Amino acid sequence: MTTMPAETAPAKEGMAAAVDRPDLRTGGVIVRLLGGAGIGTYLRVVLFGSGARMFGLASQFVVLIMLGRVLSKTGFGEMMIAFGIYRLIGTALGVGGSLVLLYHVSRRPDDRAAEVRLHRSTALLAGTISALIALVGALASGWIAELLDKPGLAHWLVLLAPFAVFSTLLVVATGALEGRSRVSESILIGEVAPSAARIVLLPAVALLALPESAVAHVLTVSVLVPWLWASRRIWSGDVAGQRRWTRWDIQYAAKFVGATLFANQLGAIDLVVAGALFPSNVVADYAVASRIAALYSFFQIVLLKRFAPRAGQLLETGDVAALRRDTDLCRSLTIGFTALTISGILVGAPFVLPLFGGFGGAMGFLVWLALPSFVSAFYATSDRLLIIAGKANVLLALTVSSFLVLATTPFATAPWLGPVAIPAAMILSALALNPIIAVRVRALFGIATIRFRDLGAFGLAGLAAGYHAYAGSLVSTLAVCATFAGLGAAYIAGVGRRGLREIAAGG
Numbered sequence: 001m002t003t004m005p006a007e008t009a010p011a012k013e014g015m016a017a018a019v020d021r022p023d024l025r026t027g028g029v030i031v032r033l034l035g036g037a038g039i040g041t042y043l044r045v046v047l048f049g050s051g052a053r054m055f056g057l058a059s060q061f062v063v064l065i066m067l068g069r070v071l072s073k074t075g076f077g078e079m080m081i082a083f084g085i086y087r088l089i090g091t092a093l094g095v096g097g098s099l100v101l102l103y104h105v106s107r108r109p110d111d112r113a114a115e116v117r118l119h120r121s122t123a124l125l126a127g128t129i130s131a132l133i134a135l136v137g138a139l140a141s142g143w144i145a146e147l148l149d150k151p152g153l154a155h156w157l158v159l160l161a162p163f164a165v166f167s168t169l170l171v172v173a174t175g176a177l178e179g180r181s182r183v184s185e186s187i188l189i190g191e192v193a194p195s196a197a198r199i200v201l202l203p204a205v206a207l208l209a210l211p212e213s214a215v216a217h218v219l220t221v222s223v224l225v226p227w228l229w230a231s232r233r234i235w236s237g238d239v240a241g242q243r244r245w246t247r248w249d250i251q252y253a254a255k256f257v258g259a260t261l262f263a264n265q266l267g268a269i270d271l272v273v274a275g276a277l278f279p280s281n282v283v284a285d286y287a288v289a290s291r292i293a294a295l296y297s298f299f300q301i302v303l304l305k306r307f308a309p310r311a312g313q314l315l316e317t318g319d320v321a322a323l324r325r326d327t328d329l330c331r332s333l334t335i336g337f338t339a340l341t342i343s344g345i346l347v348g349a350p351f352v353l354p355l356f357g358g359f360g361g362a363m364g365f366l367v368w369l370a371l372p373s374f375v376s377a378f379y380a381t382s383d384r385l386l387i388i389a390g391k392a393n394v395l396l397a398l399t400v401s402s403f404l405v406l407a408t409t410p411f412a413t414a415p416w417l418g419p420v421a422i423p424a425a426m427i428l429s430a431l432a433l434n435p436i437i438a439v440r441v442r443a444l445f446g447i448a449t450i451r452f453r454d455l456g457a458f459g460l461a462g463l464a465a466g467y468h469a470y471a472g473s474l475v476s477t478l479a480v481c482a483t484f485a486g487l488g489a490a491y492i493a494g495v496g497r498r499g500l501r502e503i504a505a506g507g
Contacts, residue, residue, distance in 0.1 A: 035338035044284050052455020055192055066202040071212055075152060079215065082156035086164035089133055096253030097126040100245070101172065101254070105179025106312025112233070117243035119176045120234045123169055125245065130168035134161035138495045149366035158214035166223045170194075173230035176251060181309045187228045187302070201320040248390075255392035259399040269407055270422050277421070282361065286419065288353070289365035295345060299337035303330055304384045324447050331381040331449060332491045335457075338377035338490030342370045343481045350477060361419075367376050367468045367480055368423035374461050374484070375430040382441040382449040393438050402429040420469070431458075 067076055101122055105115050137144070141157035170190060176187040201218040204210075245253075270290060274283045307330040314323040349366055386395055406430060410421040417424055438450040464483040468476040 010152070040259065053098070055195065066199075066206065067215065070202065070215060075212055078150050078152040079160075082160045083163070083219065085157075086134065086137070086160050087167060088261070090130060090167030091171060092257045093126050093130050093133075094168045095260045096257040097122045097168075098170040098175025098178075099256050099387060100249050101175035102179045103312065103388060104183040104309060106181075106309040107178055107316035107390065109180045109309070114243065115176060115179070115234050116236065116239040117241055119173070119231065119244040121244055122175075123172055123231060123234060124242070126168050126172050127165055130165045134164040137161055137164070145459045155213075156216065157258050159213055159266035160219065161206045163216070163220045163223065165277055166220060166227050170223045170227040170230065173227055176233070178229060178305055179309055179312070181306070181416070183302075183305045183309075189226045193226040193229075197225060204396075233456050247404065252390060252392050256387075256486045259392070260398045262396075262399045263401040269403065270426075273407060273410050273430070274419070274422055277410060278419055282419050284363050286422065289362040289369060292345065292349065292352075292362070293366060293369035293373065296338060296342050296370060297377075298341050300334050300377060300380055303334050303337065304380060305376070306330075307381060308384050308388045309389050311385055315389060320445065323360060323445065324478060327381055327385060327447050327449065329495060332495050334493035335374075335377045335381050336488045336490075336495075339484045339491065341488075343484035343488060346370065346477065346481045346484070349489065350474070363477070364469060364472070367465050367477075368420055369426070370484065371461055371465055372423065372426035372430040374386050374487075375458060376434060378450055378454055379434040379437050382437045382447075385441055385447075385449075386437065388446065391440065391444065394436065398436060401433055405429040405433075419506060460487065 021179065067079070071079060101119060103114075104118055138158045138161045141154035144157060145151055145154035155493060174186040174190040177183075177189070198218060202215070205214045258293065271283065271287055274286050278286075283437055307326065310326055311323060314320075314326065323482060346366060349363055353362055386392075404423045406422070409425045409428065413424060414421040435450065438448075441447055443450050460483055464480045468480050470476070
């Protein structure tokens with residue numbers, strides 16, 4: 001593995017000072033009270049990120065309505081298949097490249113020349129691979145359409161091929177932004193801007209009565225323009241050349257491309273398993289629940305975007321004490337916000353589900369699916385720490401293992417558990433495999449990311465879910481919501497208590 005050039009002592013001191021300086025101008029006492037590791041920065045990112053993601057969710061709903069009016073029902077279905085295929089490819093390839101950028105840039109966020117050169121080579125490599133895959137998709141479009149018995153799919157596989165390329169490049173560019181801790185800008189460009197472009201341009205397609213092919217061009221433009229803005233540094237003429245990927249970079253990226261593909265479980269492989277095991281009405285209930293359950297990690301993703309570049313800087317400076325504090329802070333906030341999100345969604349679910357029609361069975365699935373999301377929140381920070389430390393093997397192995405557990409165990413347990421076999425497989429995977437991440441982090445960094453008292457939280461959540469499965473009443477629903485709300489509040493309050501102890505210890 002090739003590392004970045006060593007810094008001088010003054011540069012390292014300056015970087016350490018920059019790392020410890022909060023992004024918000026909060027008073028020193030307040031910062032110490034809230035954990036002494038820049039909680040203000042996390043809260044700012046949470047507020048902005050949650051607003052951006054809410055806009056993204058709302059815009060997706062609006063865009064789906066618009067597409068339903070612009071396209072025929074058959075055309076809509078075929079377009080969504082092509083869009084889904086290319087989006088999965090773009091995300092997987094983009095994540096590999098973006099993590100290489102995040103890994104290196106976060107360690108030297110002020111080295112503009114190194115970032116530009118690495119970004120150029122990463123964009124060129126990811127863009128070339130995605131272009132080749134898109135070309136194959138376009139050339140083989142007729143065969144793919146015939147295989148799936150959807151003749152119109154060939155048309156969309158050709159039209160959306162450029163979307164695959166530019167969506168990949170956009171994800172890559174967000175890695176450079178996050179490496180410099182420009183998390184809000186990354187969210188704005190990577191999530192908000194594409195949604196905003198679609199909301200503006202799709203009505204124009206309808207008003208001007210443009211052909212259906214214009215929809216594909218709108219989707220491409222919605223990622224092309226943000227990418228041009230996010231990657232503007234690489235077009236600068238004052239920095240020449242590229243920084244070629246090393247063998248380690250290639251292996252690191254390839255592992256996370258694979259991990260991304262295998263991690264696509266909720267709302268993907270689980271639906272395939274459900275379709276193979278249960279009647280269509282049960283699958284419909286589960287499909288609705290799985291889409292809603294994907295929101296349980298609503299805040300978690302944003303918090304980890306802030307944690308990763310900071311962890312990279314602390315690893316580079318060797319400040320283990322600060323790394324331990326920040327890991328503990330992010331872990332508590334991740335657990336707390338995940339639990340509160342679960343509680344909020346479950347409170348609203350009885351009122352929202354009737355809007356979908358006859359999907360009353362989805363409520364039970366929602367409660368069971370809360371458990372693997374809650375358990376995984378305890379290990380999410382450890383997972384991100386291994387990523388930014390370049391330890392990809394464990395994470396790839398665990399992702400593949402969890403995929404296999406979900407794809408196989410329901411076939412053995414369904415005769416006894418019924419439809420609950422699918423969330424049960426996810427719970428088993430979360431409980432059995434995630435501790436390996438904690439053990440690895442403890443061995444590498446001496447940081448404990450799971451504690452015995454956390455087992456009590458798992459137990460309380462499990463008892464509440466079991467009670468709801470037994471009673472299935474409004475009271476049991478409220479009990480589950482209260483349990484998760486209490487656990488979430490306890491973990492977030494713990495951040496403040498640790499800050500008070502630090503102030504007392506420091507006199």
